[in-house]
Amino acid sequence: MTKEYFAGLDLGGTQIKVGLCTPDGVEIWSDRFPSNASLGQEAILKALEDAGNIAFEEARKNDGEVGALGLGTPGVVDPDKGTIRFPVANLGGWHGTDIVGFFREKFGVPSVVENDANAAAWGEYRSGAGKGARNLLAATVGTGIGGGAVIEGELLKGAVGGAMELGHITWEPDGRACNCGLIGCMEAYSGGWGMAKEWGRRLGNAEAPGVSDLVQAGLSGDSLANEVLDEGARTLGAGMMSAVHLLNPDVIVIGGGIIDARPRHLELIEESLRSHLLPKALADLTVVKAKQGNRAGWIGAALRAAHLIQTDDLKKSGGGNS
Numbered sequence: 001m002t003k004e005y006f007a008g009l010d011l012g013g014t015q016i017k018v019g020l021c022t023p024d025g026v027e028i029w030s031d032r033f034p035s036n037a038s039l040g041q042e043a044i045l046k047a048l049e050d051a052g053n054i055a056f057e058e059a060r061k062n063d064g065e066v067g068a069l070g071l072g073t074p075g076v077v078d079p080d081k082g083t084i085r086f087p088v089a090n091l092g093g094w095h096g097t098d099i100v101g102f103f104r105e106k107f108g109v110p111s112v113v114e115n116d117a118n119a120a121a122w123g124e125y126r127s128g129a130g131k132g133a134r135n136l137l138a139a140t141v142g143t144g145i146g147g148g149a150v151i152e153g154e155l156l157k158g159a160v161g162g163a164m165e166l167g168h169i170t171w172e173p174d175g176r177a178c179n180c181g182l183i184g185c186m187e188a189y190s191g192g193w194g195m196a197k198e199w200g201r202r203l204g205n206a207e208a209p210g211v212s213d214l215v216q217a218g219l220s221g222d223s224l225a226n227e228v229l230d231e232g233a234r235t236l237g238a239g240m241m242s243a244v245h246l247l248n249p250d251v252i253v254i255g256g257g258i259i260d261a262r263p264r265h266l267e268l269i270e271e272s273l274r275s276h277l278l279p280k281a282l283a284d285l286t287v288v289k290a291k292q293g294n295r296a297g298w299i300g301a302a303l304r305a306a307h308l309i310q311t312d313d314l315k316k317s318g319g320g321n322s
C-alpha cells in the first residue's frame with residue numbers, strides 16, 4: 001500500500017531545509033540546499049521547486065507519495081491567500097509572491113504557507129515538546145527572537161498574519177534602536193544580534209561581533225560575554241511576562257541556536273519569567289526546551305499541510321492556504 005507523507009520546506013536567508021514526515025511527524029528523510037536568497041524571487045522559487053522535486057522523489061523511494069506540501073518562510077503571510085504581505089529583509093522580491101499558486105502549478109498537490117516561527121510553533125505543538133498543550137507559547141532565541149502560539153488547537157495568525165511578534169514587544173520605550181525600525185524592542189536586548197552589539201559596545205569595539213563569537217566566548221568562560229548573555233536571558237524572561245499574561249499558556253516551548261548551545265540560558269529565562277508572573281499565570285505552567293531543533297521549520301510546515309488535509313479544508317477548496 002502506498003504510504004502518505006507530508007513534505008515541508010523551510011526557507012532561510014542562506015539555506016532551504018526540506019524533509020518528509022508521516023502525519024504524526026516521524027521524519028522519513030531530510031536534507032538542505034542553498035536558497036539563493038540574494039538572487040531574487042525567481043531564483044528562490046527555482047530553489048524551492050528543485051528541493052520540492054527531490055522530496056517527491058524521496059517519497060517514491062520510500063514507497064509513498066506526498067499528500068500535501070507546506071512552506072515556512074520569513075515574513076508576514078496573508079492568512080487567506082498565502083501571499084507575503086510585507087517586504088522581507090534578505091529575500092529580495094519576496095513581497096507579494098503567490099507561493100501557494102506556484103506550488104499548485106508545479107506539484108499538483110494541496111499546499112500551505114506559514115510564517116516560519118508560526119510553523120515551528122505548530123511543529124512543537126503537534127509532535128514536539130508542546131504536544132497536548134491547551135495553550136502553547138513558543139519562543140525561538142537565535143539572531144532574533146521568534147514567537148508563535150497555538151490557542152485551543154488553532155494557530156494564532158492575526159488579521160494580516162502578523163500576530164506573535166514576540167521580539168518586538170516593548171521592553172524599554174526610549175531604549176535601544178531595533179533592527180525593525182522601532183525603539184526599545186525586547187529583541188534589541190535579548191536577541192542574538194542585540195546581545196552581540198551590546199557586548200561589542202562594552203568591549204569598546206566599533207563593529208558588532210558575531211552572535212556565535214559571543215556565545216563561544218561565554219562558553220569558554222569570558223565573564224563579560226556571560227554578563228551580557230545572562231542579562232539578555234533575564235530580559236527575555238521578564239519581557240515574556242506580557243505575552244504570558246495575555247495568552248495564559250500551560251506550556252511554553254523555548255528553542256533556538258542560543259538555547260541549544262547554552263543550557264544556562266533557558267534556566268535564567270525560566271527563573272526570570274516565573275519571578276514576574278501573577279499567581280494565576282503560574283498555575284499549571286510548564287516551561288520546556290524545544291524538541292525539534294533545526295528541523296522545526298520544515299517539520300512544522302509539513303504538519304500544517306497534514307493538518308489542513310486532515311481537517312479537509314484543502315480538499316474542499318482544492319488548494320490554498322488555511
Ligand SMILES: [Zn+2]
Nearest residue numbers: 168178180185
Ligand atoms: Zn523591533
